[in-house]
Amino acid sequence: MRRYSAYGLTINSEIDLVDFPSAPEVGGADVVIRYGEIPKTVAKTTLNEELVKIRDIGEFYIVEGREITVKLLPGAPPDIIRVLLSARMLAYLLRQRGWLPLHASSVWIADHAILFLGRVGEGKSTTAAAFHRHGYPVVADDVAPVRVRDGVTELCSGPPQLRLCSDAAETFLELDPSARQVYDKHSLNLHRGGIPPTLPVARIYLLGAGESTQCLPATAIDAWATMARECFIRLRHAGADLLASHLRDCAAVLGATPVRHLSRPRDLGGIGKMVEAVERDLVNAQAEPRQGRRNSRNMAARYI
Numbered sequence: 001m002r003r004y005s006a007y008g009l010t011i012n013s014e015i016d017l018v019d020f021p022s023a024p025e026v027g028g029a030d031v032v033i034r035y036g037e038i039p040k041t042v043a044k045t046t047l048n049e050e051l052v053k054i055r056d057i058g059e060f061y062i063v064e065g066r067e068i069t070v071k072l073l074p075g076a077p078p079d080i081i082r083v084l085l086s087a088r089m090l091a092y093l094l095r096q097r098g099w100l101p102l103h104a105s106s107v108w109i110a111d112h113a114i115l116f117l118g119r120v121g122e123g124k125s126t127t128a129a130a131f132h133r134h135g136y137p138v139v140a141d142d143v144a145p146v147r148v149r150d151g152v153t154e155l156c157s158g159p160p161q162l163r164l165c166s167d168a169a170e171t172f173l174e175l176d177p178s179a180r181q182v183y184d185k186h187s188l189n190l191h192r193g194g195i196p197p198t199l200p201v202a203r204i205y206l207l208g209a210g211e212s213t214q215c216l217p218a219t220a221i222d223a224w225a226t227m228a229r230e231c232f233i234r235l236r237h238a239g240a241d242l243l244a245s246h247l248r249d250c251a252a253v254l255g256a257t258p259v260r261h262l263s264r265p266r267d268l269g270g271i272g273k274m275v276e277a278v279e280r281d282l283v284n285a286q287a288e289p290r291q292g293r294r295n296s297r298n299m300a301a302r303y304i
Contacts, residue, residue: 003029006086006159007094007145008197015070016078017086019161019187031093033085036069044239050092052234057081060089065096079183086159091143091232099145099156100249101232106140106155106201107131109282113155113199115144116262117230118207126168127207127262129188130271131278132175137192138162139199143232146201148252153201162188171268201257202282210263213273215281218259227254258285 001012005023013033038061042051052060057080058072068089072081091101104117105128116124128138140158147154164172169179169186176188206218206226218226227250238246260281264274 001032001034007090007143007156013085015081015085017082019082019086019182019189020159031066031068033068033070036071038069038071045234045237045242046239047242047245048096050096050237052089052092054084057084060084062089062092062096065093065098068093077183083183087142088232091145094143094145094156095232099147100246100253102144102146102227103142103230103232104140104144104204105138105142105162106144107136108139108195108199109136109202109278111199112202113139113157114203114205114278114282115140115146115155115201116205116207117226119229122207122209123168124207125162125164126172126268126271127274129162129164129168129172129175130275132162132190133172134272134275136275137195138190139192139195146253147249148256151256153253153257154198155201156198157195160190160192162190164188168268203278203285204253204257204259205262205278206259208261208263209266211265213264213270213277214261215277216261218261222261223254223259224250 001014002016003023003025004011004013004017004020006020009030010023011017011020011031011033012029014035015033038051038059042049048064050062052062056073057076058070061069068085094101102115102117104115105124106113106115107128116127118124125141128141132138140155141162143158145156163182163185165185173179175190179186179188206222231246231250233246262274262278264271
């Protein structure tokens with residue numbers, strides 16, 4: 001088995017996870033990824049058990065936040081398998097370990113993390129790349145695990161990588177001239193140092209398109225709708241206990257974290273203005289954090 005490190009976990013894997021940093025072969029592993037047979041009796045996803053079947057790829061069985069068993073179909077593309085394991089399947093495992101895995105990107109600003117949420121194609125990774133270019137390190141891409149401790153939302157930092165579509169990769173290629181194409185995107189390895197394993201979250205930004213760059217407070221319903229949509233959870237397969245836990249986790253995060261709408265024109269030429277808009281928003285936030293948290297708690301209570 002190979003040994004990797006990601007999301008504060010030591011991972012032993014029979015499958016090559018090239019985007020994760022290697023870890024020393026010292027002590028036991030927190031997580032094991034292996035080939036094997038998978039039970040056929042799993043009906044609903046629970047807090048500690050999940051069976052994922054993907055057409056033309058195979059099956060993935062995730063249990064107790066500690067093990068992922070993989071059974072592949074003949075001819076399953078290795079690149080797709082690695083992407084699935086390092087993103088979606090690991091997100092499901094992190095949920096079993098008590099995290100709320102958001103489909104988001106995040107950067108580090110002034111000892112805090114900020115998160116970017118949005119639909120596929122809204123530019124979460126592209127936005128993170130723009131901030132990285134301005135000196136704000138990327139701390140999570142695609143999978144951003146969060147939880148609330150003592151009234152503060154904290155993020156578990158991810159591996160130092162970024163996956164960009166072709167046009168964005170060309171724009172930000174100087175971040176990693178050796179970027180390679182992995183499946184449908186370009187994978188960049190980012191140099192960063194001194195990132196803590198967990199970071200307090202200052203803001204969640206909901207990304208969208210607009211005629212100009214704007215940063216405005218999000219409504220309660222928009223925040224809830226985006227949070228529910230951009231989590232790694234298969235709602236149709238979830239049992240009652242998992243659904244209840246998921247709603248509590250979403251409510252806790254929205255109750256502890258101010259949420260903003262962040263819109264920009266679709267072209268990449270003016271993406272630097274988005275960085276400036278967020279910088280201004282964070283400066284202004286210092287005068288209103290308590291009111292923002294109180295409004296968010298009221299919002300969460302109203303919709304749960």
